[in-house]
Ligand SMILES: NC(=O)C1=CN([C@@H]2O[C@H](COP(=O)(O)OP(=O)(O)OC[C@H]3O[C@@H](n4cnc5c(N)ncnc54)[C@H](OP(=O)(O)O)[C@@H]3O)[C@@H](O)[C@H]2O)C=CC1
């Protein structure tokens with residue numbers, strides 16, 4: 001079969017998948033919060049029952065990835081052992097415990113006697129989420145989708161295919177056992193299906209690509225479906241002249257070493273010249289002991305001879321590599337972040353509140369942090385239960401996307417035969433515009 005007929009065939013079956021998801025999503029949207037919570041508990045139980053199958057599937061993925069020389073941090077992201085799976089299942093139950101995001105009345109306003117306006121939250125419909133080889137993302141995204149009454153079509157990275165299949169099978173079983181339509185959660189496994197998905201603007205309401213800038217741009221350029229981009233994280237830690245130096249070392253260690261492939265890990269450390277000579281040797285001692293390769297600009301390499309040069313400031317290493325630059329001022333640090341950051345998460349270490357306030361006001365990113373690790377940029381850590389990912393676009397939803405980011409709203413207006421003509425012209429009746437709660 002040639003490439004275009006493979007895509008055509010895939011488009012046909014992907015269309016069927018999307019239509020099934022749409023039908024199921026319509027049913028889910030009508031279900032009560034109690035029903036959706038029951039389904040989420042049923043999903044948690046199904047995942048527990050299928051734990052052995054899931055971890056076996058993951059072992060096969062991991063063995064294939066090892067044979068393929070997958071980089072170590074990416075291997076860590078792919079691995080889903082029993083402990084990680086238990087954590088993911090606990091997260092499922094956390095989502096069930098959250099308030100129902102549907103049917104929330106955001107505006108309740110009397111426009112005039114007998115004419116009442118409400119703005120009420122409702123699901124988006126069907127989400128298409130394309131993400132990296134991180135199986136636990138399946139669990140987080142599917143649970144958030146069910147809780148928010150949305151259907152979801154998932155496409156994980158190719159290295160995680162068997163794990164994703166085992167997880168989705170269990171999730172669909174959980175939905176079935178709870179009496180909900182399992183077609184609400186679907187899985188795609190090939191790039192041809194992804195390509196087909198992008199053309200399904202009749203059935204899919206939002207595409208969420210998690211991946212490189214180039215991939216997110218590719219998706220934006222190839223679909224009429226709205227896109228919520230979750231692109232790369234070129235995150236910085238700026239160590240100000242007034243930083244607590246030991247605290248800054250601890251922050252750098254956490255933000256680089258805990259999970260180097262995460263998009264909220266730092267790629268570059270900026271340090272104020274006034275403290276660079278004292279700070280950098282302390283930093284080097286701790287980070288190098290943790291296996292981090294440091295790279296520096298000329299000033300950094302004068303203080304730490306032997307480092308290789310930082311070739312550019314735009315690389316997301318996703319690995320135990322950190323680029324370091326010495327800067328003359330807070331303003332230069334902010335200018336560097338403006339030039340090279342990806343608007344994801346940026347942090348300052350300082351005891352100077354005025355410097356922190358300037359940094360947080362002037363840096364344009366989804367997260368601006370003071371004296372804490374960039375790794376806090378995460379839906380679970382923000383109290384959202386889980387996350388679909390971290391939106392790097394400027395319009396909301398921005399940063400970790402939880403339930404709030406997966407709903408839209410409707411204006412519901414109820415009158416008693418009211419007409420607009422009453423409120424226009426010379427003898428126009430004035431509106432009351434009285435909020436009712
Ligand atoms: N902001 C956020 O929340 C997140 C951002 N990221 C960012 O993603 C980036 C890279 O992640 P990485 O591991 O390399 O993931 P990739 O970009 O390689 O893959 C992500 C997904 O996109 C798919 N994909 C990539 N290119 C294409 C294409 N041309 N056509 C169709 N599908 C495609 C992959 O499918 P397949 O595997 O089948 O090729 C996979 O499902 C990093 O910059 C990271 O920071 C990652 C996770 C979350």
Ligand SMILES: N[C@@H](CCC(=O)OP(=O)(O)O)C(=O)O
Pocket residue numbers: 077132134259261262263264375377378379387389390
């Ligand atoms: N919020 C996540 C990181 C975001 C993310 O999805 O990371 P990854 O899939 O590893 O690129 C965390 O801190 O674990």
